[in-house]
Amino acid sequence: MQPIDIEDHDALVTALLPTVRAAGRLEMAYFAKGVEIEQKADRSPVTIADREAELVILADLAKIAPEIPVVAEEEIAAGRPCEYARRFFLVDALDGTRLFIRGKPEFSINIGYVEDGKARFGLIYLPPSERLFVTRADGFAYEGQLSLAPGEEPPEVTFHRITTRTPDPETLVAFNSRGTGSASAQLLADLKVADARPLGSAMKFCLIAAGEGDLYARFGETYEWDTAAGQAILEAAGGSVTTPEGEPLTYGHFQRGFRNGHFVAWGRQPLWRRGST
Known part of the structure; x- marks a missing residue:
């Protein structure tokens, strides 16, 4: 595995395919x-799968870039x-650990790249469904299937471009994080969202990017590794990720962990900003 030009996102995707498959x-x-389940200092769960998958990704990123x-x-x-x-x-090597532990196939592998506070590149892989979402060199978002079955090395993936859909205010579909409860209930009520579907991990960004939903509101705690790859993919598909005031979500806030x-x-x-309704 040789170093690549980090600005060539097609080369970055190709280099990362064996990594995320492993x-x-x-x-x-x-x-x-x-x-077995352990508990981190913030009382969130962690498993050996989280740690070992992260080591695989870190080792390859050290060679690639x-x-x-x-x-x-x-x-x-x-x-x-x-x-x-x-x-x-x-890097979030196993996003959705709680669901992973509970046997729910709603977890993902997230690799994002940030430059000057903005999410510039994203790769999200959903191992249970083998769906792979990426940004590519042309600035657009793509989806492919990355099989976990034994096969060619390095793997080859056929990608097709994905775009978000135009929202219909009468039939909005929202994805809710399973852990946030009713935190975003008022926003959904303001938008008259009738179809709110609980779903785990960064796959929510991917489904919106693929035109399978319209919004995902998160008014609970998250970290930049939870969202950077998803934001890059969603924006490349025609979407946006904003604060409740309508400002873009930004990255690199090391001072607040x-x-x-x-x-x-x-x-x-x-479709909504705080104080607009």
Whole structure:
């Protein structure tokens, strides 16, 4: 595995295909047989699948782009210090750990790339369904199938471009994070959303990018590694991710531990802003 030009997103996708397939195989093996659960300092759960998948991704990123720092969830949880960087990767090797533990196939592998506070590149892989979502060199978002079955190395994936759909105010579909309860209930009520579907992990961004939904509101705690890849993909598909005030969600906030503020992911432009209704 050789270093690549980080600005060539097609080359980055190609280089990462074996990485996410290896991490996906590892996760699905643990998903089938079960894992022991540990607790991090913030009382969130973590498993050996989280840690081993992250190690796979970190090792390959060090070869693919050795000059680019990486901010990874489990490394940060273990106390690794981070400082400001203009360019860096954000990695959540197993997004949706609680659902993974409960046997729900709603988890993802997230790899985002940030430059000057903006999510510039995203790759999200859903091992249970083998769906792969990426941004590519032409600035658009694409979906493909990355099989976990034994096959060619490196793997080949046929991609098709995806775009968000024009929202119909009468039939809006919202995806809710399973862990946030009614935190965004008022927004959904203001928009008269009749179809709100609970769903885990960053796959919510992907489904909106693929035109299968219209919005995802998160008014609870998240971290930048939860959202960067999804934001890059959704924006490349025609959507947006904003604060409740309508400002773009930004990255690199190391001084607050890479915590996000509240945000809404939209299939197109925002349909709601705080104080507008």
